[in-house]
């Protein structure tokens with residue numbers, strides 16, 4: 001049971017988890033967090049590297065090899081985002097039987113496949129808000145805030161807002177349904193700022209176990225830290 005500062009440097013909301021004796025006590029925006037030099041820090045970074053410039057932390061990049069990360073095989077090129085890799089590692093360590101899906105609904109929605117053989121790869125979709133923001137390219141179109149749910153109104157839309165909102169919902173649920181019908185998925189892990197939207201939608205779409213953990217990246221970093229400690233790395 002260790003103390004740890006886990007840094008999630010994502011594209012929208014970088015934040016830091018504080019573990020005390022193995023328990024996640026708080027999650028604070030990176031800009032407001034006061035680092036304690038006595039406690040190790042570890043980072044998962046896909047956002048701007050300048051965010052981490054003045055911080056001393058364990059850099060996990062050396063443990064990523066062409067076909068593996070620590071003791072997990074990885075079937076994806078080296079450009080794989082650390083957030084995807086690190087959360088996949090957490091799921092790999094759970095050693096669930098069968099195929100697990102990891103949906104990280106952040107700035108982008110990443111959808112990755114994990115089983116006993118390791119991290120098998122996955123997709124990158126525009127995130128819910130990123131999708132909605134793309135409408136700002138149309139001079140006469142509004143940028144809507146994300147919806148509260150994925151319930152689709154299947155009536156043909158008669159307003160700009162309904163046209164955009166329902167297009168977003170249909171697009172998000174379409175890929176999800178397609179993936180679920182094409183792969184024998186046993187359990188789904190959900191994380192990211194928009195995870196709760198998918199959590200509700202999955203109640204109807206998926207009969208297996210859904211594990212929604214918005215702090216999954218922090219628990220993943222703690223799991224990785226444990227592995228490093230236990231193996232004197």
Ligand SMILES: Nc1ncnc2c1ncn2[C@@H]1O[C@H](COP(=O)(O)OP(=O)(O)O)[C@@H](O)[C@H]1O
Pocket residue numbers: 009010011012013014105106107108127129130146191192193194
């Ligand atoms: N604290 C927050 N306040 C407002 N929106 C948030 C917050 N956290 C997450 N979100 C929403 O979730 C999305 C990104 O989620 P997050 O998982 O933090 O992304 P990333 O990992 O890309 O930084 C944003 O587009 C935003 O709409």
Ligand SMILES: CC(C)(COP(=O)(O)O)[C@@H](O)C(=O)NCCC(=O)O
Pocket residue numbers: 010011012046079080081082083084104106107108109110124127
């Ligand atoms: C796809 C991502 C931008 C998702 O980042 P996020 O939305 O969580 O901020 C990130 O995982 C990334 O930069 N990946 C690199 C490319 C890849 O994974 O193939």
